[in-house]
Amino acid sequence: MSEKGTPAEIVELVKRTGVNGEIIQVLCRILDGPEKGRVKRRNVKGNCRKGDVIILLSAEREAKEIKAQ
Secondary structure, eight states: OOOOSEEEEEEEEEEEESTTSOEEEEEEEEOSSTTTTOEEEEEEESOOOTTOEEEESOTTOOOOOOOOO
């Protein structure tokens, strides 16, 4: 497996977004690297649930909060 990316654990599922609800906004805790321990908001495409570990290709970026319309 490639060593690219930073592992992060999904802490909370926030909300579904996208035209058909295919994107899930999650809060994830960075597990490794210079930002270890920080919780960031990210958009995830595909199936995921609390406790899953995802690989972030760019750990510096953070998704904008979804505003209710």
